[in-house]
Amino acid sequence: MKSPRELQPLIEDGIVDTVIRRLKSGKEASVFLVARGDEILCAKVYKDANHRGFHKLAEYQEGRKVRGSRDARALGKGGRHGRSVQEAEWKSAEVEALYRLAAAGVRVPKPYGVFDGVLLMEVVRDAEGNPAPRLNDVMPEPEQARQWHAFLVRQIVLMLCEGLIHGDLSEFNVLLDATGPVIIDLPQAVNAAGNNNAFRMLERDVNNMREYCGRAAPELLETEYAHEIWALYEEGVLQPESPLTGRFERDEHVADVAAVLEVIEDERLEAEERQRRREEAESG
Numbered sequence: 001m002k003s004p005r006e007l008q009p010l011i012e013d014g015i016v017d018t019v020i021r022r023l024k025s026g027k028e029a030s031v032f033l034v035a036r037g038d039e040i041l042c043a044k045v046y047k048d049a050n051h052r053g054f055h056k057l058a059e060y061q062e063g064r065k066v067r068g069s070r071d072a073r074a075l076g077k078g079g080r081h082g083r084s085v086q087e088a089e090w091k092s093a094e095v096e097a098l099y100r101l102a103a104a105g106v107r108v109p110k111p112y113g114v115f116d117g118v119l120l121m122e123v124v125r126d127a128e129g130n131p132a133p134r135l136n137d138v139m140p141e142p143e144q145a146r147q148w149h150a151f152l153v154r155q156i157v158l159m160l161c162e163g164l165i166h167g168d169l170s171e172f173n174v175l176l177d178a179t180g181p182v183i184i185d186l187p188q189a190v191n192a193a194g195n196n197n198a199f200r201m202l203e204r205d206v207n208n209m210r211e212y213c214g215r216a217a218p219e220l221l222e223t224e225y226a227h228e229i230w231a232l233y234e235e236g237v238l239q240p241e242s243p244l245t246g247r248f249e250r251d252e253h254v255a256d257v258a259a260v261l262e263v264i265e266d267e268r269l270e271a272e273e274r275q276r277r278r279e280e281a282e283s284g
Contacts, residue, residue: 006045007032009116016043016120023131028187033123033131041112044119046091046187091117094187097164104162105240106155107182127178135171135181135212145216148181152209153225155183156202158240160233165190165198169205171212192233199230224248 003011003019010016020033023042034043091114098111098121112120124132140148152174159166166189173185192198206226214221223246231248232238 004030004032004045006116006118007034007043010034010043010118013115015115016041019043026185028185034120040123042109042121042123044094044121046117046119090187091119093189094185095119097186097189100162101159101164101183101186104158106158106162107180108186109182109184124175124177124182124184126176132175132177132182135174135176138176140213140216142217145213146220149209149213149217149220152181152183152213153206153229153244154240155181156205156209157229157238157242157244160192160202160229161238161240163192165192165195165202166205167201170208199226202226202230222246 001019001021007016007019011018016034016036018035020035020040023031023033025031027047029044029046032043032045034041095111095114098108101108102110109124110122112122114120126132135148152169156166156169166183166186168185168188169183173183175182175184190198190201192202195201203226206229210220210223210225225244225246227248227250228244228246229238232242
């Protein structure tokens, strides 16, 4: 096939030899099968920010460390350079997350690096050697759904133990290779400790897996793994093999909003009184 413009620099530099075909096109990137010598790899070409599905990019990037004080200032101010830094961070985040998570034992594709903004990684294959299907393309039997759910919850725990949350985990970005689920698509990976939306994103990831697997095994729909996992994480005791039950006791006590507001008002009045006394003392 004709080489896409974004892949031409990789061919000219000898990083890949040829483009075989487009494998998929999604909301954030297009993935191509490419040849490098005897190897077949995936080349992920990220779409321009104006054509991606993640319009709230800053929400995902909150808490990420930016290289260099100039870039950090530019990112905070916006503008052309700020947007350029934001784009570069978005593209580099996935390969960094892949290396980090692979080392932690999370099942993700093996990365080979980013070249001219294009991510090269291994091709995830099924038992017949073909590119692996997405979880969404498969309808499991109840027992298989339970096994996949247990495995994916444990993968989410492993990621969180590394300080990361996928942020967009669903049946559309989990592949099924010859031995089980493989998690893909991580440019929006969230810094769990530095992002104010961390729990909400973790809960969405967990619940997406619960909803998918719960179609075949309805009892999974009653589980509350997100709250249980997050409670352990906040206590600083979450471990890769932490026992999980899927049950979580919510605090059913209703907050006394009127009492809280009354305390705030008392504090305000006391502060005003202290200020008045200081002003009187200074004028006297």
